[in-house]
Amino acid sequence: MFLSSENLTRSFCMGEQTIVAVDHINLEVEAGEYIAFMGPSGAGKSTLLYLLGGLDRPSQGKICVAGKEITKLSERELARYRNQNVAFIFQDFNLQDHLNVLENIVLPLKFREVAKREREKIAMSLIERLGLSQRLRHKPSELSGGERQRVAVARALCGSPQLLLADEPTGNLDSKTGAEIVSLLSDLNKNGITILVVTHNHSVAQTAQKIYTIQDGKIVHCQLLSAASGGKA
């Protein structure tokens, strides 16, 4: 088992009220799986993704990734885990506005203290693969939405993550550009990266192998899709 959670729970105290955003979720993900999470707004999808990626800590329960219980790690170890194993893609791209395309993409490698020449070499091959060669020195504000998301994908891939977590990656894109990002995710998954994607978009979800429906912090339904449908959306 590549990733598992046991009784994973995250609650938020809001004054008198406690909101249970993620409610005793047990999840098992095999290496190389591609899973979509759907469900209404406020269901706990983002919170679940942040917990699994080590961006947030559970109130209860545990998470194991690649044989390691990440819920036991110190802050420092957790940051290292994220940097070395996990990549995030967000709806609003989350790029650094003051940095250009190349500088944004190499950031994870900079944190890893990879030498400048080496990180630019890795970045350049991704830049070519994602069709960003003409945009190297542009700032995010000078790019289209699709280009920004491709920069975010390149940055995500720069560190050769085992796990890619995407939170509504096509939410801010028109349908054609969204479809490009989706087929990119499919290709990455075919190359072995485990992907968990949160989406409202059924055609995005259809490219996954399984769709979990989340409601009120719980997984209420699992739909298996045939692998053959991957990439057709």
Ligand SMILES: Nc1ncnc2c1ncn2[C@@H]1O[C@H](COP(=O)(O)OP(=O)(O)O)[C@@H](O)[C@H]1O
């Ligand atoms: N940092 C936070 N503080 C308080 N409540 C939060 C926080 N993050 C999420 N929530 C609450 O947890 C619930 C689940 O949120 P979220 O995971 O963002 O849902 P989704 O991504 O499915 O729309 C919501 O009720 C939301 O208001």
Ligand SMILES: [Mg+2]
């Ligand atoms: Mg969300």
